[in-house]
Amino acid sequence: MKNTTTYLDYNATTPVDPRVIESVNLYFNEFYGNASSLHSLGNKSKTAVDTAKSSVATLLDTESDNIYFTSGATESINFALKGLALHPNNSKKHIITCHTEHKAVLETCKYLRSVGYEIEFLPVNKDGSINLNLLKSSIKANTLLVCLMWVNNETGVIHPVKEIGKITRDAGIYFVCDGTQGVGKLPINVMEAEIDILCFSGHKMYAPKGIGGIYINRSITKENKILPLIHGGGQEDGLRNGTYNVPLIAGLGKACEIAREEVSENEEYIKQLQDFIEDELLQIKGAYIHGKSTPRIYNTINVCIPGLDTEIFIGMNNDIAVSNGSACSSALVQPSHVLLAMDINADDAQSSLRISMGKNSTKEDLELLIQRLKNFILIS
Ligand SMILES: Cc1ncc(COP(=O)(O)O)c(C=O)c1O
Structure with missing residues (x-):
């Protein structure tokens, strides 16, 4: 397969x-x-x-x-x-x-x-x-x-x-x-x-x-x-x-x-993708990005779209791999302890998605995600 x-x-x-x-x-x-x-x-x-x-x-x-x-x-x-x-x-x-x-x-x-x-x-x-x-x-x-x-x-x-x-x-x-x-x-x-x-x-x-x-x-x-x-x-x-x-x-x-040789090239490429997706995400009503006002790495975007049921979104779009909560620590999705510690309320924490990119990510990947998010919001 x-x-x-x-x-x-x-x-x-x-x-x-x-x-x-x-x-x-x-x-x-x-x-x-x-x-x-x-x-x-x-x-x-x-x-x-x-x-x-x-x-x-x-x-x-x-x-x-x-x-x-x-x-x-x-x-x-x-x-x-x-x-x-x-x-x-x-x-x-x-x-x-x-x-x-x-x-x-x-x-x-x-x-x-x-x-x-x-x-x-x-x-x-x-x-x-x-x-x-x-x-x-x-x-x-x-x-x-x-x-x-x-x-x-x-x-x-x-x-x-x-x-x-x-x-x-x-x-x-x-x-x-x-x-x-x-x-x-x-x-x-x-x-x-x-x-x-x-x-x-x-x-x-x-x-x-x-x-x-x-x-x-x-x-x-x-x-x-x-x-x-x-x-x-x-x-x-x-x-x-x-x-x-x-x-x-x-x-x-x-x-x-490889990382040592390609780190700057990767950063430059992925940073452009980050700017692109953040602009797109911020056009969604009420959306905001966690940690936007402080130094943040170029490959990560954690976005809150108030009211978004991230569990259903991920379930309905399981050909797109994004995460809510902290996927690497448990199969149980609970409000993220990181977002709660940042004084984000439990509802907003549950409505937050982490998008993390790498050197193989493309603008098309991000366009697909945005399209699916917009469709999901329309039918919700
Ligand atoms: C910040 C951070 N620390 C520690 C770990 C644990 O790493 P490992 O999977 O290599 O045990 C992870 C990922 O799971 C992580 O993102």
Whole structure:
């Protein structure tokens, strides 16, 4: 069966780039050795892991030995937060995060709260931005870390990571950043942004699902301040144990290499599509775009069309992939916790659609969506 879906759900996941599939297949079919084996097939795999690490590091403007591979952003986030907080030498029990974070952060923080940590959830402004003065004044003597995302997966709102990094560095605490929706779409220099830990995922940047990574500032690993989440055979300097998933690691490396080369071209192309669809959407009576007045990424539009039953719309138009609620966290569609945190009422939150585009999106895709929305509004 051929896929005829008009796909506008790139923040949930992306198709895998054919060049990435080529790299993955090479290590599935031809060079299938264990990267820890000493023979030549093992060496070939070890080289693939090292090359991929170097591609990831180049994309983040850092060195290879600060990068570790994981199964995805959820694991990276768990590793970062639990690894720092539960370390036996850590005595600081206060963690600052925000209501609009992904469930991977919120649920990990709730777990830490259940074992005695104090979690402070910062509120956001109506446009989804955070108040940096409030962040500053929330830091206490026993604050261990601030965990704030780079780009919000539902609204595309961009947090000012450089400013956050400066605040946390000045305060002598860690800045853990969920970079899942930013890595590969926006340039970043982790040192310059003073990010201590950056978590990311392959399947949001044209690599397969089930592979991701984490940047950890060398001072943390050198001083042995983070615990592994998964113990075992000593891979990744003992910080992420388990046989290297060489095919997917090679795929992630390739995706990073492609992203680095094509990031500006993609941004320019997709930004035009964003401008086009926003103009069209705003012509619909009462429609408004969440986070429009604050910095937002070029591929995401979260639009509220008051009164729109998004569940019925999606059901009737299931050849178009858009999302309401947060598709990547659950099959249950509830009012989005991100929109509720932005003080959007539950009805408007339920009437909001997330359109997220990627490098294969076209103006025709968007025209079809607009046409279907207009038809649906007419018959509703
Ligand atoms: C912002 C953000 N963080 C974390 C995740 C979790 O990523 P993964 O699917 O790689 O575990 C996602 C997507 O689901 C996301 O959009």
